Amino acid sequence: MxxxxxxxxxxxxxxxxxxxxxxQFYAPDRLEKTPLDVHNVTHLSGTAELGGESVPIKITSTTVTDSDKSTDNVVVWNNASCVVKDEDDVPDCVSTDDPGNRLISASTDQFATDRVNGLAVADATKYLGADATPHVGLVNKWPFNAQKKTYPYWDDTVGAAVDAVYQSTKDLDGIEVYVYKLTVDKAPASIAEGIDGLYSANTEFWVEPRTGDILNQIEDQVRTTTDGSPVLSIQAEFTDKQQKDSIASSHDNLSKLDLxxxxxxxxxxxxxxxxxxxxxxxxxxxxxxxxxxxxxxxxxxxxx
CATH class of the missing domain: 1.10.287 (Helix Hairpins)
Structure with missing residues (x-):
């Protein structure tokens, strides 16, 4: 016995x-990879200066993975973004013929990123087709175990990667976050359909470093004609509910990683x-x- x-x-x-x-040695390689079944909707609110008038706005961005096109190392994303005037109980997006003329802008995008470091893959056409727009840098999240350094971040308006510079470390409801700032100063860009002008932006990303998730985003954009005449300016950030949901999700993800x-x-x-x-x-x-x-x-x- x-x-x-x-x-x-x-x-x-x-x-x-x-x-x-x-x-200790095998699980991180399996856990610290972007899932292939993500359906993420983020909501921002703020104001816009449009035609000399200040109006409340809301921004909705829906990002979904395409598991059929994704692989063990690369994840393919579909994104749809919409900016609308926050009037008359407006839905997240409206059509161009909206009776209240509440649509400010709407766009779609498709991109492919590395499941670990979050960077856009160089051979995106392999996953997206020959007509896909090449992306460079980070697109929708930071890498797992993000560092206090500068990262290239894709700016769709500029059509290029812009430096997102580490600024500081902050506490967000008990979660340590790294704050990165992206700055664009009067870059030539398409400021509206068929209209070229200048684009400036100051964007802050509040990132939980272990998962690379963005818990808050603060935007300040200005679009002008080439002679400097104002066309559109936007100031917005994650809604209070979006921040609370992002923080709760981050707490849950960190608890699973710790376990x-x-x-x-x-x-x-x-x-x-x-x-x-x-x-x-x-x-x-x-x-x-x-x-x-x-x-x-x-x-x-x-x-x-």
Whole structure:
């Protein structure tokens, strides 16, 4: 019985140590990858200066993964964005013939990114087709385990990657976030359909570094004609509800990562080591006991 118990303890100990090793060294490679079943809707609110009039606006961006086109290393995304005047209980988006003339802009985009570092892949046409618009840099999230450094971030209006510079570290409802700032200064761009002009922007991204998720985004955009006449300016950021939802989701994701990357290895190593030690000690104790019994039997036989 003691031998059997010792074998069981050693087996369980080895099993737990292996689980700890896998959780520490193998799980991160599997967990720290963008899922292939994302359906994310973000909401921003603010104001816009349009035609000399200040109006409340809301911005909705829907980003969905295309699992059929994605691979183990690359994820394909479809995005639709809409900016509308926040009037008369307007829906997230309206058509160009909206009776209230509430549509400011609407666009769609398709891109492919690396599932770990978040960067747009160089051979996007392989996943999106020959007519796809090439993207460069980060597009919709930061990499896992983001660093305090400058990252290239895709700006669709400019049609190029712009530096997103690390600014500071802040606390957002108990979550440490890195703040990055993207600055564009009077860049030539298409400011409206068929109209070229100048585009300026100051955008802050509040990023949870372990997952690379954006928990808040603050935008300040100005579009003018080439001679500097104002056409459109927008100031907006994540709605309060969007921030609360993003923070809650981040807390949940971080808890899962901590469980699998910290607590499972720790418990595996400690519990496994205790089981191994107990099994080895029990084996040695059983062996000494057996040797003692054997010596006693031999002594009795010699006396007889």
């Amino acid at each position: 003691r031998k059997t118990l010792a074998i069981i303890l050693i087996f369980v100990g080895m099993f737990l140590v292996v689980i700890g090793i896998l959780a 699998l990357e910290k607590w499972v290895p720790l418990v595996g190593y400690i519990a496994g080591a205790l089981c191994l030690i107990a099994g080895i000690l029990l084996t040695l104790s059983t062996r000494r006991r057996d040797e003692g019994s054997s010596n006693g039997t031999r002594e009795k036989a010699a006396v007889a």
